[in-house]
Amino acid sequence: MMTKIMNYENELKTKNLKVTPQRVAILKEIENSGHISIEDIYEKIKKTYPSISLATVYKNINTMQDAHILRSVKAPSQKQKFELCDDKHVHVACQECGKLEDVRLDMSEAMKACAEATGYDIYDVSAIFIGTCKECKQKG
Amino acid sequence: MMTKIMNYENELKTKNLKVTPQRVAILKEIENSGHISIEDIYEKIKKTYPSISLATVYKNINTMQDAHILRSVKAPSQKQKFELCDDKHVHVACQECGKLEDVRLDMSEAMKACAEATGYDIYDVSAIFIGTCKECKQKG
DNA sequence: CTCTGTGCAAAGCGTTTGCAAACGA
């Protein structure tokens, strides 16, 4: 089974971005975690790559967001987190415990409805469903 | 036609929050604009109420968010904006011109599907559809 | 070799906090 990392090297090259160890490390952390904050990316990478600087993480996150390799997710009253663009999914957040999970849910119907209602060309959607998770329902 | 403001006075009282001119002014600005940033709320209120301080706007936004009178919307690469909780709608953002609009789109099907897929109780959803608006399509 | 990316330290902003005075109930 081939790792995704090679694909991201190609994606970086396609967008005229240089393939640096820092960028590969950032993409690897995001791939592993699904969605992760800047601070957490930095802390994790520092363990195996102590010389990396937080500014570099910020710069690369911005560069790769502009290149549509990454995108941000922001749940209410939580830090900004980042995920890979090719990872099509929505999110569900538990109001009780603050957990944020990915859900593979097809939103194409809703996107179509939105396009019809507005006259926009819709090509993506960022959705966060808010509720209470199984565990918290039992406790509650 | 009765203004919504009276309802919000009641809502504040119900939540044990005092009805101050600052809070009423903030709610009025949000009601007028649909969604608005903190800075814009402050600038608008200052015109008719010059003594208001930015810190007060922040404190009240936070208090009223905690009381579920307001909630935040955050579109990628834009400032946080705020809207009234009772205003059920989703958003559409134009990638070209940055415009953010409200869309009255029924998301109950998607909420049901998400509840089934995850086992969560889902009671709200924050969705931002990303695309290109009519005007930008013509220009583009 | 050239141009992009990195790391550091400093600057920049948006947001929060502490406190005394003012205000709503």
Next chain:
DNA sequence: TCGTTTGCAAACGCTTTGCACAGAG
């Protein structure tokens, strides 16, 4: 009156920037 809210100024924390050096192509 009593507890909450306000306004100010200072503090904070996250993010960006400028610059010299290092590294990718």
